[in-house]
Amino acid sequence: MSSPSWFCETQLRDLPSGCRIMITCDKCGGQREESVRQLVNEARVGAMYLDLIEWAFSCADFHCGGSVSFGIFTPVEVAKHTPAMLLRA
Numbered sequence: 793m794s795s796p797s798w799f800c801e802t803q804l805r806d807l808p809s810g811c812r813i814m815i816t817c818d819k820c821g822g823q824r825e826e827s828v829r830q831l832v833n834e835a836r837v838g839a840m841y842l843d844l845i846e847w848a849f850s851c852a853d854f855h856c857g858g859s860v861s862f863g864i865f866t867p868v869e870v871a872k873h874t875p876a877m878l879l880r881a
């Protein structure tokens with residue numbers, strides 16, 4: 793695995809709540825977007841590490857069920873020290 797280590801060491805709630813996560817299906821390429829605030833408050837995964845959440849999520853299309861990759865981005869210039877976007881093949 794080529795995951796940057798911060799991805800395994802960062803809990804969702806450690807991200808600025810203004811961050812958004814682009815969830816891309818590895819299989820069909822379908823994308824959806826979730827806000828960190830929404831995931832913490834509604835999905836209650838704030839205490840989970842990012843790599844575990846990524847692993848736990850699957851494609852929004854029930855019939856696809858592919859695994860997903862997270863891209864984390866923030867609408868404001870906050871995250872100079874964390875990658876603005878994760879690109880993983």
Ligand SMILES: [Zn+2]
Pocket residue numbers: 817818819820821822851852853856857858
């Ligand atoms: Zn899919």
